[in-house]
Amino acid sequence: MLAARPNNTTAPTMVPEMNDSEPANVNDTGPSNRHELAPALSFNGVSMVYPDGTHALSETSFDVRPGEFVTVVGPSGCGKSTLLKIASGLNKPSTGSITVDRSKVGYVFQDATLLQWRNVRRNVELLAELEGIGRAERAARAAEAISLVGLDGFENKYPKQLSGGMKMRASLARSLVLNPKVFLFDEPFGAVDEITRERLNDEVLSLFTRQGFAGLFITHSISEAVFLSTRVLVMSARPGRIVADYPVPFSYPRQPDLRFDPAFAQLAGEISHALRGAHA
Amino acid sequence: MSQEAAISRAFTESEVLAHDAHEAPVHVDLDAPPALTTKRQLSTYIGPLVVLLLFIGFWEYMHRDGMRRFLDKKPSLLPSPVTVIDQAFLDKRVRDQLLEGLGWTSYAAFLGLAITIVFGILLAVLMARAVWMERSIYPYLVALQATPVLAIVPIIYSVFGGSMSSRVYVCVMIAIFPIVTNTLFGLTSVDASQHDLFTLRRAGTFTRLFKLQFPAAMPAIFTGFRISAGLAVIGAIVGEQFFRQGQKPGIGIVMEQFRQKLRYAPMYGGLLIAAALGITVFFVFSWMAKLVVGHWHEATRRGS
Numbered sequence: 001m002l003a004a005r006p007n008n009t010t011a012p013t014m015v016p017e018m019n020d021s022e023p024a025n026v027n028d029t030g031p032s033n034r035h036e037l038a039p040a041l042s043f044n045g046v047s048m049v050y051p052d053g054t055h056a057l058s059e060t061s062f063d064v065r066p067g068e069f070v071t072v073v074g075p076s077g078c079g080k081s082t083l084l085k086i087a088s089g090l091n092k093p094s095t096g097s098i099t100v101d102r103s104k105v106g107y108v109f110q111d112a113t114l115l116q117w118r119n120v121r122r123n124v125e126l127l128a129e130l131e132g133i134g135r136a137e138r139a140a141r142a143a144e145a146i147s148l149v150g151l152d153g154f155e156n157k158y159p160k161q162l163s164g165g166m167k168m169r170a171s172l173a174r175s176l177v178l179n180p181k182v183f184l185f186d187e188p189f190g191a192v193d194e195i196t197r198e199r200l201n202d203e204v205l206s207l208f209t210r211q212g213f214a215g216l217f218i219t220h221s222i223s224e225a226v227f228l229s230t231r232v233l234v235m236s237a238r239p240g241r242i243v244a245d246y247p248v249p250f251s252y253p254r255q256p257d258l259r260f261d262p263a264f265a266q267l268a269g270e271i272s273h274a275l276r277g278a279h280a
Numbered sequence: 281m282s283q284e285a286a287i288s289r290a291f292t293e294s295e296v297l298a299h300d301a302h303e304a305p306v307h308v309d310l311d312a313p314p315a316l317t318t319k320r321q322l323s324t325y326i327g328p329l330v331v332l333l334l335f336i337g338f339w340e341y342m343h344r345d346g347m348r349r350f351l352d353k354k355p356s357l358l359p360s361p362v363t364v365i366d367q368a369f370l371d372k373r374v375r376d377q378l379l380e381g382l383g384w385t386s387y388a389a390f391l392g393l394a395i396t397i398v399f400g401i402l403l404a405v406l407m408a409r410a411v412w413m414e415r416s417i418y419p420y421l422v423a424l425q426a427t428p429v430l431a432i433v434p435i436i437y438s439v440f441g442g443s444m445s446s447r448v449y450v451c452v453m454i455a456i457f458p459i460v461t462n463t464l465f466g467l468t469s470v471d472a473s474q475h476d477l478f479t480l481r482r483a484g485t486f487t488r489l490f491k492l493q494f495p496a497a498m499p500a501i502f503t504g505f506r507i508s509a510g511l512a513v514i515g516a517i518v519g520e521q522f523f524r525q526g527q528k529p530g531i532g533i534v535m536e537q538f539r540q541k542l543r544y545a546p547m548y549g550g551l552l553i554a555a556a557l558g559i560t561v562f563f564v565f566s567w568m569a570k571l572v573v574g575h576w577h578e579a580t581r582r583g584s
Contacts, residue, residue, distance in 0.1 A: 088480055089480070090476055090479060090480065105480070107476075107477070107480055109473045109476070109477070110473070111473065113471060113473045113474050113476075113477055115474065115492070115495065115496075116496075116576045116577065117495045117496070117498070117573070117576045117577075118495075118576075126477075126491075127477075127481055129491075130478065130481040130483050130487065130491075131481060158575060158576045159576070160576060160578055
């Protein structure tokens with residue numbers, strides 16, 4: 001679980017190669033890289049029409065590779081959440097297919113969705129419990145995950161005793177316990193205040209650099225998207241499709257001050273421009 | 281602070297004065313919250329106590345003057361509270377009779393409630409599992425609920441006689457609806473994303489039921505228990521009063537016997553015992569709910 005991200009510094013330089021969403025295993029740059037570059041999650045011509053006729057997603061293809069953190073921004077109701085529901089297997093796409101190892105997927109919901117009757121420790125243990133992992137093993141994993149998100153000392157608190165930010169941390173810890181290779185985030189920090197959101201962003205980044213998962217993050221916030229990601233995808237209004245794909249050139253670890261860097265502002269501006277285009 | 285002291289002083293002046301003299305410096309050091317809690321505690325008890333005293337006063341007045349003046353009835357139809365206590369609770373023979381009645385009534389009510397809880401929760405689980413089940417069963421539960429229990433009791437009497445089991449049937453009939461509806465509501469109103477969480481880990485029906493739906497439903501289930509427990513007591517007494525005679529004379533039967541002998545004081549004693557049983561049952565279930573879900577559920581902690 002604590003395995004360091006395999007090749008931390010290569011992430012930004014990998015980005016340009018990935019823009020054209022090539023099929024897996026084409027980048028045959030060497031035996032060690034081959035495994036690393038196989039997509040952890042790949043959308044192949046996925047579209048989604050709900051039974052009520054809502055055309056949520058038109059044909060969408062993209063890959064998320066290990067060590068990539070891809071963020072999708074788009075106008076409200078453009079099918080961003082549908083994307084995650086399909087990626088996780090909660091929804092079946094109308095056409096197309098996705099490739100992902102479902103047992104290795106972590107899902108962070110819009111709200112913390114903690115079980116109110118369980119304390120933090122037992123909430124964090126939940127997924128391991130559902131997977132049938134033994135008591136001692138899951139207690140150890142939970143303790144580790146709780147430490148990782150900085151909730152030490154709150155193990156025995158119930159959700160109603162926690163602030164919004166702490167609930168989200170507990171929710172992150174809950175997903176970490178299964179050591180996911182693919183982490184899906186469905187606008188997880190939309191409901192917390194700006195200061196807490198920035199701190200949680202730092203938290204997510206430090207988990208990302210430590211754990212080396214592939215991230216797919218949905219958000220409304222361009223600044224959050226640029227700050228977290230190796231790549232930002234812009235979606236059009238419904239039916240959603242990807243209209244722009246921006247590599248983010250900043251290296252990790254990223255400092256909070258990056259948000260005030262002129263290069264950061266410029267990229268955010270470009271994405272914002274593309275997003276306005278997507279609205280029209 | 282002064283108001284609170286004044287209220288206390290009205291009861292036991294010397295004690296409060298001594299208490300004040302001793303506690304005064306400590307009180308100065310304390311922050312506002314403890315004072316507030318004391319005040320709240322006082323007002324929690326003072327209010328109901330005043331209403332009780334007013335009620336007893338009104339009762340006494342009706343006995344002495346009101347019955348004749350307003351209703352043109354004999355005062356003996358409403359014995360004074362003191363007479364009731366004297367003849368119903370201080371007389372050993374009457375007291376034993378009433379306590380035996382309390383025993384049988386409680387027996388019928390709790391047996392009925394136990395059956396209702398098992399059967400009601402099973403029904404609710406089935407209804408929560410399948411919409412067609414809910415559609416098929418629900419209308420008849422509403423019909424059962426809407427039918428006055430007094431209209432069913434004679435039928436039960438004709439079929440099963442006045443035995444203990446008849447009383448238990450009445451209890452089940454009157455108490456089942458709140459259990460089923462509250463449990464069903466609790467089981468089906470689990471947050472959709474919490475369900476998604478279980479779906480993502482491919483949780484089976486039973487895992488979902490016992491790790492998600494039942495725990496989430498506990499506050500609602502306990503609300504159902506509390507309402508149904510009260511109704512079960514009512515059902516037991518209604519059954520007894522209709523069946524009248526019986527091998528196991530519950531409080532309703534004992535009251536009826538006293539009424540026939542025109543012994544009104546013991547009859548009112550039976551009424552008070554019946555009320556006490558209902559109140560006790562209500563508080564026991566409130567307390568149990570607090571014990572089981574109080575540490576995580578918001579509403580129970582604020583008191584209900």
